[in-house]
Amino acid sequence: MKQTTYKDSGVDLEIYAESMARLPKLAAQTFSNRVLRLDGGFAGLFKLNSEKIRYKNPVLVSCTDGVGTKLKIACLANRHHTVGIDLVAMSVNDAVCCGAEPLFFLDYVAMPKDDPDLLEQIVCGIVEGCRQSGCALLGGETAIMSDLYRVGEYDLAGFCVGVAEGDNIIDGHSIQSGDVLIGVESAGLHSNGFSLVRKIVFEIARLEINDVIPEFGQSVADILLTPTRIYVECVQKLLATFGANDGIHGIAHITGGGLRENVNRILPQNRKLQIDFCWEIPPIFSWLQKLGNVNSDEMNCVFNMGIGLVLVVRSDLAESIQKSIEFRTWNIGSVKSSS
Numbered sequence: 001m002k003q004t005t006y007k008d009s010g011v012d013l014e015i016y017a018e019s020m021a022r023l024p025k026l027a028a029q030t031f032s033n034r035v036l037r038l039d040g041g042f043a044g045l046f047k048l049n050s051e052k053i054r055y056k057n058p059v060l061v062s063c064t065d066g067v068g069t070k071l072k073i074a075c076l077a078n079r080h081h082t083v084g085i086d087l088v089a090m091s092v093n094d095a096v097c098c099g100a101e102p103l104f105f106l107d108y109v110a111m112p113k114d115d116p117d118l119l120e121q122i123v124c125g126i127v128e129g130c131r132q133s134g135c136a137l138l139g140g141e142t143a144i145m146s147d148l149y150r151v152g153e154y155d156l157a158g159f160c161v162g163v164a165e166g167d168n169i170i171d172g173h174s175i176q177s178g179d180v181l182i183g184v185e186s187a188g189l190h191s192n193g194f195s196l197v198r199k200i201v202f203e204i205a206r207l208e209i210n211d212v213i214p215e216f217g218q219s220v221a222d223i224l225l226t227p228t229r230i231y232v233e234c235v236q237k238l239l240a241t242f243g244a245n246d247g248i249h250g251i252a253h254i255t256g257g258g259l260r261e262n263v264n265r266i267l268p269q270n271r272k273l274q275i276d277f278c279w280e281i282p283p284i285f286s287w288l289q290k291l292g293n294v295n296s297d298e299m300n301c302v303f304n305m306g307i308g309l310v311l312v313v314r315s316d317l318a319e320s321i322q323k324s325i326e327f328r329t330w331n332i333g334s335v336k337s338s339s
Helices: 014-027 068-075 083-098 116-133 193-204 222-223 232-242 257-264 283-292 295-300 315-323
Strands: 060-065 101-111 135-142 155-165 180-185 248-253 271-275 308-313 330-338
Touching: 014 116, 014 295, 068 083, 068 180, 068 193, 068 222, 083 101, 083 116, 083 193, 083 232, 083 248, 101 116, 116 135, 116 232, 116 271, 180 315, 193 222, 193 283, 193 315, 232 248, 232 308, 232 315, 248 257, 257 271, 257 295, 257 308, 308 315, 308 330
Parallel strands: 101 135
Antiparallel strands: 060 155, 101 155, 180 308, 180 330, 248 308, 271 330
């Protein structure tokens, strides 16, 4: 009688070892001198303080997220080197809303079978996201689960830990009537609303992943797989110049729920928003709206509509802050008193 092995259940330990052997060199590209090497260890080690950075009253900030059904697009296109950027962006962009410095990132990749080339593509994107946000890829987990995932599919999740000075945490308490809302441009869809996107593009319009869209001069894959913009460096420069809770009173990452819902999350009681829809909405949103016959309220609830980040700032500093931002910005409204 043949002896049963792990390989018989769908897990090939030799291929798994090959996959794991490729990852340390990739992760090391994100390391700073605050990472304590523990190759082969059971955990990652990171120094909170360094010779140049000393926190007096450190508060740890944690965020976790995934990429959602945008992964379906990556699988259709067989293009996996950008969704890792999305994965990192979704967490680090949340962390900086508190005024935090992202320190390190952990990833979780679930696959139906070992695939060293696919895993390497995914992790290359994660490494790029970590480099853009200045955080270390400190560790991760690759789970092989043939009973849960079909061949050609996988799932991603990520976890970011950051730190902020206790006295400089941005929690919305300093937002006041008269503050100005500065909208910072997105790179497109980012990583939200892709269940609706997929329905419009592939079910209603019956487009194929490699079809070229004349008005964009790009394929469906090119348009939909544009990575989420990472705002960490931009926000850190602004906080260093204008101050947390001094010039910058609130920050909102615009994800699922759209502009109004996400900015409302940081408003204190007795405050309300007055939003002026004055910015230039990227063509991708108008294209999807027309293609799927989606009403404007639904679009505004599902997508970022071209605004990836909102800064709530002192009115007298609004113009200077806008000039300091490397991306396109718009004055999109203000904060009012409310009963």
